[in-house]
Amino acid sequence: MRTLLLSALLLTAGTVQAEGSLELNERGYFSMPGLDVTVFADIYPDGHQSGVTVIQHGVRTAANGDVRLETSPGQWSPVPTGVGEAHVDEKNQRISQTLAYPDESKNRKGFNPIEYPDLNFSYQVHVEPLEGASFKVTVDLSQPLPDAWIGKVGFNFELFPGDLFGKSYVMDSSAGIFTNQPNGPMIKHKGEWLAEPLATGKTLTVAPEDDAQRMVIEQLKGGRLELWDGRTNHNNGWFIVRSLIPAGASRNAIEWVVTPNVIDDWQYKPVIQVSQLGYGVNLPKTAVIEQDSNDTKASKVQLLKLGSSGAELVQESSPKPWGSFLRYHYLQYDFSEVREPGMYQIAYRGQKSQPFKIGLDVYSRHAWQPTLEYFLPVQMCHMRVNEKYRVWHDKCHHDDALMAPVDYNHIDGYISGASTLTKFKPGQPVAGLNKGGWHDAGDYDLRVESQIGTTWLLAMMVEEFGLDYDATSIDQQKQLVEIHQPDGKNDALQQIEHGLLTVLGGYQALGRLYRGIIVPTKRQYVMLGDAAAQTDNLVYHPSLEPGEIKEGRSGTPDDRWVFTEQNPTRELRVAAGLAAASRVMADYSPELSQQALGAAEGIFTQAFGKSDDTAARAFVLAELILTTGKQSYIDALTNMKSAIVADIDNTAWAIGRVMTVIDNQEFVAAVHQAVVEQQKHVRAQAAETPYGVPYKPHIWGAGWGIQDFGVKQYFVHKSWPDIASSDIYVNALNFVLGVHPGSNTNSFASGVGSKSALVAYGVNRADWSYIPGGVISGTALIRPDLPELKEWPFFWQQTEYVMGGGATNYMFLALAVEALERRAGAEPSANSD
Template structure:
């Protein structure tokens, strides 16, 4: 490394006119040479950043026109190369009663077909052939051709492997309990690790100290920050730019692989945890959580349901926002870029002392400091966000009623306050969020109806019920968009309305069924820039809730296929997308420990991204592609719900 005009720059590890990369490996050999007098320089980009790569560079001369530099790049190729087959299957295994389908992914030039064999593993390690057959041709999807091997008929509990040609899979079980523990790491480890404002210990390891106790300063005006954060021309509250806002240094989870609090994902997790509480009565206790001491210890039960403790943690942040400024805010994020890129213990991002502009830099009076490192709260008012918090708090209030009566009452009070406050204001034509505008009606009808529904269930006031009944028919005009809200409300409406909705459900099922025929895995694989596991999980949850209402119309197969997909039956590789779950799970992911090329047990990654035009990808050797590998809390919460739903259907057992 060297310093140039005060900036640290890496020095090349080699220079020359020609660089040979992996000359000993024909599959990786690349040759780069200059065709003029310029020099090639090879750098190790990791000298500057953990997500760096090897970089080849030529400095361009100044004051020169025309052809000023030229490279000749040659990759060694093998015209007869054929990609090795992939056997995609569930790493977690299969319930005896569900459909069991393995998918064979083949190079389009692979013309040789082989039998697929299912073998049972004995207690002595011996393999016994159970089923063998030629896989059925499915066709072409993206750049590969696919075959399917159906072994649904095999339902005897045990450990099995699959063989295709010279490939043998890792062992997987068939048994009634395959889903009963598949969500444990997500609640036991992932969510504790994501807890903001808490010290988190696991045995000998401190995942992180209690960070961001100096939250938060009001974000400056007219600020276009990174990662979509935006503050408009006003603060929309009593606080001045860069003034400390009291009451935000409590609760909440790190949104994803970074350390910010994004309110929409906090709301989503609280809503999902409330649904888990009401639908499955999850009572598992493996974690100690103490809000007074800001201390969490993993794998140490404290006699309290972990789900309720996590729900409490999310509620504290949402209530804190409203009590601080009067409404839900977009969230809290780092003020400086070096903090945003921070890897390591989150407690080291700030000094945990509230910024005091009257003190010199690095000076402290014990509780405040002159170090300008506090996070910023972005506070532009948004009715969509506000109703989202009302929904979450109203639903959570019912679940917390016995566990924490005082917090339950406060959650209900704040939810009702938001409702009254929003109804005292005109509805804007456009909603501003992240510096972008959205049509208000498209969003507001759905969230207001859901807020009215949750408040009616919690408070019992007919004002909320009447408003819900008025808005519900509007939601039905866009059934596809609002299906998740409709499915939650329908069980509480009369049979006449359920009968009215039935044709819409039939049309929805037909549409989803056709869309899922696009690929051999039977789920909707996203073609957007962010991989689509969240959409797959949400569609399966929709199917579960509609199945309970219309069992003859909505079959549960999509629920099980979606979990099979998450657990390894997908393109590119057959790893489970849930770290720590399955025989071969994701071990390299975009969590806050990604610099170690490691993982957080229970985290769920976004999954397969289709690189245009036709390359399905999920890198398992490089964690820094967030669109494929970044853990996100709302997906993790929905995953817990989906696994419980599948287990409930197959075993008729809540938790």
């Protein structure tokens, strides 16, 4: 019955199995047109990037095929460690990876410590191609599992949910639909509540109706396949196909055959990558066309102008071949000569780009403004944030904060030593921390580097571009924010004030900088929704008995913890940001300005001699020189000549702004020559990709790093315009706005451009929503060569917002390119409209 049902479904779908078979390619994975199978080529199982992975018709449909200790693992679940690199056996067409539990580098230590059980074993996962598109997965254990672990350890294979919603599955004689939300009934399974399996059996067919995604998974030996919905216990879970490792099994403990369907003669369709926002009249304009690696021919490109009669052909020309990058072939189409304002599209081989604008006013509205109008206000901590009828979040975290425990490794990268480094004892309330700050995007914590990073960037926008914009009311006394209700004050200065309130509040209360402020428990940490629900907003006094009241307030022990650290390099970077903020706040709030400068100089005195980080030392000296003009700071900087030149990649951007006040010509000449060489390296890096910027993501998408790179290039160009090109920071902005690799050409800036990231990893991610002006991490690299940006709110490595750079670096670049366009002959900026 099962065979007849499956055959009928396949015939109805009209499948034609592609000719040829999977074979090892020169990149070390199995490949054929329309299908790639990688085996432990990636490094991030926590983010669903590792194990046995299927890329079907250019789309990653399944991943993380590996042995796991839980049916539905989460972010802090035990993961194995690879023992050496995967062994690629070209002769026998086989890839094998040895792995083991536990991973001692993560076992109760590291940035996200994991609690491993008392279980030690090693195993191998083997993958080998069969006929056509089929491949076999085999798991060999070094020895059978202990009896206590039978029924708990299995081979998991994860199916990406976002492309399966509404599609069907068939398991033997049963069938069903992949639902948009996880549904019960719930069962107690191995100690946790899960929805009961969607299906069990010997053969699973995924999406039988979809030729591009159909996949058949068959269990060869005894036992059965189980199909689970991993979202019932983790919002970011995937659909999971699982087989348990049987008692006494070692060799061939798991044997599967997986057959993804492949469409005959499939080829990756060309993708046209343009800025979704548009281009200035006077600036370079280059679109990138991404084609199948075997498709190296160029067709004509058409530039269309949009008007009342539809699309009018403006230009037809041949794009310039660029060459191979990652897994694709690239072409470039330069249309810089087109200067007539209007709306345009690019057409190529039946594909069309999104509409984009060419104009003098591209950045005057709807560009950087959403970041200042929406994203920064929404992220404000300790405030109620209203947008007309909507409440983004209520007053929150007014019980900040209790002194963190000592000798403690928190779940999210906060580590305390043997002392609190302050007069406060662990668990003691620290007053003065319940003001200012921005939630760190996908989380609700306040990291000092993100707070000062945001503050510094805003100060630079005021200083460099005269940013003066008012669309928001911010009342620190009432702790109330009203979006789209101007109050007659510069929003940028009000946001800088908000950043200073948290950094200086911590410095004044603790006698030093805080490392960060974060909730104590995992349950609080993973909470999504209104920030006001994370704590009860009442200060907890651990010395009191339940029901007692002190100063009219008594809460539960849900208060956030404040951590401190000994980190002179980070302290110097904070001091630099404080010095910069003190300059731009001098007229707006003289008292706060003086407090910021006093703290900056005090921190500098304490930390400068303790840090050997040249970049941080140069940065703080440059900002203090700009703020105070003191000769002692100038002398300290010039005395660092050798170190600065040796680290010119990380120092040039910071010190360029003070070169005009330095009389030491030997220092000036040495730095100048170093910048000449450094820019040769920068241009070489930019030329490694068709995008004019380096693209080398690690775990997170490269967008944030490219933005940071662009901001620094702006400062180098400003200081040495005859050496450093402005093209690179223009390219960095265009990369964020859509000129980036992969089939998803979304603008990384939510709500900016004709097509943007409208499903993002913010605090509202469970609603599949976005915050305008937030900027996601962007296109990630699925190793070894797949650029990927999925529409999925639970990929922090692709769609997360972040404070301290992500959104404000983008905002800075948009203002910088707006200023560049204006200098090239554009109309006056509309900043102050």
